[in-house]
Each structure stands twice: as structure tokens, then as C-alpha cells.
Amino acid sequence: MGRGGFFERYLRVDLGRRTAEHVPLDEATRRAVVGGVGLGALLLTRETKPRFDPLGPEAALVLAFGPLVGTPLTTSAKLAFVAKSPLTGRISDGLSSSSFAIAGKRAGVDAIVIVGEAAEPSIVLIDEEGAEVVPCPDLWGRDFQISEASERLGKEYPEHRFAVIGVAGERLVRYAGIANEGRHAGRGGLGAVLGAKRVKAIGVRGSRAVPLADAEATLRIAKDLARRSLGPATEKYRSLGTVANLSTFNRLAALPTRNFQASTFEEARRIEGEVLHETRERGRGSCKNCTIGCEHFYEVRPGQRPVKMEYENLFALGPLCGIGDPEVVLRASSACDELGIDTISSGGTIAFAMECAERGLFPAGPLAEEARDLRFGACERMLALLGDIARRRTALGDLLAEGSRRAAEMLGGDAPSFAPHVKGMEIPGYEPRALQTMALGFAVGTRGADHNRSGAYEADFSGKVNRFEASEESAAHAVAAEDRAAVMDALILCKFLRRAMENFFGEAAEMLRAVTGLPFEAEELERAGGRITLVRRLFNEREGWTPAEDTLPARFFEEKLPGGAAKGAGIDREGFARSIKAYHARRGLDEQGYVPADIAQEMASLLGGRKR
Amino acid sequence: MVTIELYGVARLRAGRAAIEVAACSLGEALAALGVACPALEPLIVAGGRLAPGWLVALNGAQITADPEMALGEGDVVVLVSADAGG
Ligand code: SF4
Secondary structure, three states: OOOOOOOOEEEEEEOOOOEEEEEEOOHHHHHHHOOHHHHHHHHHHHOOOOOOOOOOOOOEEEEEEOOOOOOOOOOOOEEEEEEEOOOOOOEEEEEEEOHHHHHHHOOOOOEEEEEOOOOOOEEEEEOOOOEEEEEOOOOOOOOOOHHHHHHHHHHHOOOOEEEEOOHHHHOOOOOEOEEEOOEEEOOOOHHHHHHHOOEEEEEEOOOOOOOOOOHHHHHHHHHHHHHHOOOHHHHHHHHOOHHHHHHHHHHOOOOOEOOOOEOOOOOHHHHOHHHHHHHHEEEEEOOOOOOOOOEEEEOOOOOOOOEEOOHHHHHHHOHHHOOOOHHHHHHHHHHHHHHOEOHHHHHHHHHHHHHHHHHOOOOOOHHHHHOOOOOOOOHHHHHHHHHHHHOOOOHHHHHHOOOHHHHHHHHOOOHHHHOOEEOOEEOOOOOOOOOHHHHHHHHHOOOOOOOOOOOOHHHHOOOOOOOOOOOHHHHHHHHHHHHHHHHHHHHOOOHHHHHHOOOHHHHHHHHHHHHHOOOOOHHHHHHHHHHHHHHHHHHHHHOOOOHHHOOOOOHHHHOOOOOHHHOOOOOOHHHHHHHHHHHHHHHOOOOOOOOOHHHHHHHHOOOOOOOO | OEEEEEOHHHHHHHOOOEEEEOOOEHHHHHHHHHHHOHHHOOOOEEOOEEOOOEEEEEOOOEEEOOOOOEOOOOOEEEEEEOOOOO
């Protein structure tokens, strides 16, 4: 029996019935999936029926904490938002860090599940007693920026911490995110799931200390981890932040440019991290309870509030759209954060539209008229389009609010060949042809193209594999990277700690033993990583996943990279299919890639008697 | 001569984006780099080897940390952090 880390229950809020109940969570469940994304995936499966509409009242949004949240361990102030994505129709989870995570856990729960639909636009206020649904007519439909809405809520309910959606979430943009204290659960449209429930914000407060089974050991581990978090393994994040990737990726020809038509960008020098650091950096910050502090803020214009920038925002709103003006990229990133849309999907969808416009793929009529001046590098046009998408204003904005896959299907003709997605999720800033183990990680990802749930790029950057070729060895790296990411996201700790930990599963088990008192072991955690991936796969299968989805867009097989250090690189279709088969086999899946019936049967009790 | 290009933290620490050295192997090039830019020792290069978490891409393509790797006239050694996360 454990004595710490968990409150052994979750709160289930039914918006339609206006009820809230605490539901027990047994030890077997906690040990099987740990917490965070694992617990979120499991509760999402348990709380929904097959083939539900992600934007319908029957949809569930899960907020799952991890056993380490609320402890002194660095970077542990995190939670996972988990739901069926309105963008992909598959599972999606977004992690976010802030005092919201700590306050939510201190409400005395390991997770919060929100189902149903509010009768009118509302906020949900959660505390140790339960939940209250409070109408918020003054906040809904007013086109507030996220910072303004958050400020108003903070003034009215000073004891609560809030997760908020922007105008894009209200308008059901399929890649709307959920924001809390400047951090965003961005990917997969979880903000639209909340918007469909007519919930503008979730407020949490709590005063229950998170119990520690062995406080002395936890403190000792926390101190040691904090010390290591300040070592050379995290120097990149502290001194430059993730924007440091841009110049390196450009040199290695791995920087997606102009909707993946190229992998080097001739204007990269203007927006690379080193130059932003020298010319525009105006301060650093960190998530709550983090000793690393990878957030870097850059000046847009003198006198204006500096803007936080990360590599993914920079690549997606910069080179991917052919834009090399640093001020425009910073403004675009800030606009996405304030409107509440995912930067990667925004950049990916607009870049797709730019290519369609240049190729003349918009059918004659209002759409073609609107897209007339849409070109790679069209700075002001891109900025305007972000607002149109978030508000579903204008025909083009409304179309692109659907994401690149749906927009391409609606356009028809050749357009689907140029939509940069896997399972409907726009591809992050790692060119698949130049990083082919990462390409495999993208193809098999349960969330779609995903650099956070698969760290397979690490193999490409290790020298252990040929980065221009996906192989059977790539499959082993892809599985290992997924398992480790799943456990990090279940604990939950920040992935930027990973190189500061020499023996990840061993150290994670030690932390869990100290915090929970449960006898976690390294091997058990490694198995939990695989199990979490299988839970996600089973959810996707239940919602209609087919093996054909584990692939990449045709462009990557049919077009070679045109220049730079990866000139001539392309993905061999047969070779890639073999590496996918190798991945499926290593993951323990059947010939087609389905979870075998005996494993599904074994997991049925965990998933609430789920039937295939 | 061999050109070593520096990116990210290495560029910040060295205060330059590239350096030319005479070297026939990666180990020789890294040793020369450490001498020319002492701020890189020992956390990025140490005695002709790369510190953990650092790699080179030969001419931007083949990624390696092997100090025995032969270099020829005109080769470009791109020094990068293996930590591509973000
Ligand atoms: S390293 Fe960065 S992303 Fe990770 S917890 Fe710290 S500030 Fe947040």
C-alpha cells in the first residue's frame, strides 16, 4: 500500500447534470500507468463510448496530474490535458506547466474528468469539495486576448488558478489550445473540446499538501536533481533556449522550409537563436518549480512587451511559411498565444495554403479571390490570416481553421498531396527526409506527427544510425524513445531534464519509491512506458484507426530534398514500410499493427472492461 | 586546412562562428579547437575528444564523434549539440 504522491481518486464533473463526484483510483491502476499521460489515456478510454464525437457532449476532457506534481522535484509542476482530438480523431494529450498543476493536485485529486456540456457559456470552479459551474456571459464571445481573459478571472477569483481558452477555442478551431499562465497545451485542438462544452476556463484551488512517503529521501533526490539540472546537459536551454536548433537544423538541412519543399532557408541567419540572443533577448523565465528556465523573451519593438519564443514557433511561423523577418515571426507567435491556437498547426496549415495558392489549387470563387495574394514570405498576409483562422472569419480563415488535412480534402484535386500532416496533425520542425528515424517516430505516433511523444530524432543525432535511412535498427530506437517519453510524461517531469539523468528508468523508480512508497522498479517502469503506448493505440483502434495511418505524406517519398547537406535525400517507400513493420513487431503488435487480441484482453480490466 | 563551424552554445562560448585549423583527423581538429578557443574546454571538447552530448556532422552530413575519423583538405566539421529537443 502506497502512502504518498497520489490522492487515490479523481473528480468527475458532469456539466450537463451539474454534478461532481469523487471516484476511487486503485493501486493497480496507479502502478500500471503511473499518472499524467498514462492515467489520462486510461480515464479517457474508461469514461467514453466508442466512436464518440470529440466535440459532442459525450466527449471527455481529462486533466491528469502525476505522482510527482506538488513535490519539491524540479520541473514537476505539470499536468496533462487528454482528449480525443477534433483535429485527428485520435487520442491527443497536451502537457502544460504552471501553478495551475499544483493547485489542481492540491484539490486532493489525481485527475479531473469533465464530461457533458454546459447549458450556457461558463467557467468551472474546482476545490477540495467538488466543482461548481458558473455562467460567464461577460467572458464569452468578447474576443478577449487570452492574457486579458486570464487577468479578469484572476481578479474575480484570486484564490483560483486558471486554464483558459481563447477566441479560437470558442469558435471550435480544430487546433485551438488551452493556456495557463503563459504555457499552452497546444497540440490537437484540446481547446476546441473545452469550447464545445461551452467552458471558457477551469479554475482550481486546493490546500491539501501532497503526501510524501519518505520526505527525507524525496528531498535528497530533489536536491541532487536540481544540482544536475544546472549542469552542462541543460546549458543549451539555459543560455539560448530551444531556438538554438534553428541554425543547426539549417546547416544540417533538417529545417522544414516553404511547406517542406526545402530543408534549408536562405534567410535563416536573420532569425537564428544566436542572433536573436545577441540582438533582441530581454530576459529569461521558467515554468513554476523549474530550476532550468528555458524560456527566453525577445524584443519585438522598443517599448513593447517582449515575446517568448521557442524553436517550434520559430520554424513554423518562419521558414515553413518562407518568412525571415524576426519581428513578424515574434508577432505571429504572440498572436497565436493570445488567440489560443497551436503554433505548429497554424504555421503548417498556412504554409500548406501558401503552396496551394502558388500552385493555383484554390477553385475559382471567393476562396481563390481571398488567396490571391497568399505567397510564401507574405508577412502581413500571414499575420492577418492567423486572426481570420482563430475567429473563423472569412471563407479562407474558416477553411484553414479545419487544419491542413481537412482543408486539403475540401479543396480536392492535388491539394491533399501537399498537406503536411500525419493522422491529421501537422508535422513539427524536423524534416523527415533528413532525419529518417524521426520520420518513423512521426509515422507511428499515436498523436500523429509528434516530436514530444517520440524523441527518435535523438538517434538521428547520435551517429549510431544513418540519418538518411530508416532501418530495422531505427525501429528499436523509435520504441525506446517512445517508452521513455511516455514515462517522463506520466511522472510528469520536463523532458529537458533527460540528459541530466544517466539512468532514466532507475532514477525515475527511485523518485517514485520515495514519493509514493510503492515498490516501483526500473524494469516495471520501462514496461509501463510500453503499456501507455498500447493504451493509446487501443483507444485509437476503438475510434477507427487503421494501419494505413502509420505513414507519411506522399511528398516525402516522391520528392528529394533540393539542396544543402541533405541534397538528394528522399525516403524509400519499401524500406520505410519495412521499418514500420519492424516497429510494429518490436512494439508487440500483430502483422498489421493492431494490438493482438490476447494483450487487449489482458488490458481489458484496466480499461474498464473495454470490448473490442 | 579544415573549417570547424560552431553553433549554439559552442558559438556563444567561443565568441566566433567558425575557425580554420590544420588537421588530418577529427581528434586533431578538436585538439586544435580547444587550444584556439579555451572557453570550449572541457565541457564541449576535451583533449581531442568531444564531451558527452556533442557531435560533429562532417560536411553537414555524416554525424560522428569518432576522433579517428580522417579529414581532408577543405572538409567542414560542423560542431553541434546532440540535444535537439524542443
Ligand atoms: S525546462 Fe523549460 S519547459 Fe521545462 S519545466 Fe523548465 S522552463 Fe518549463
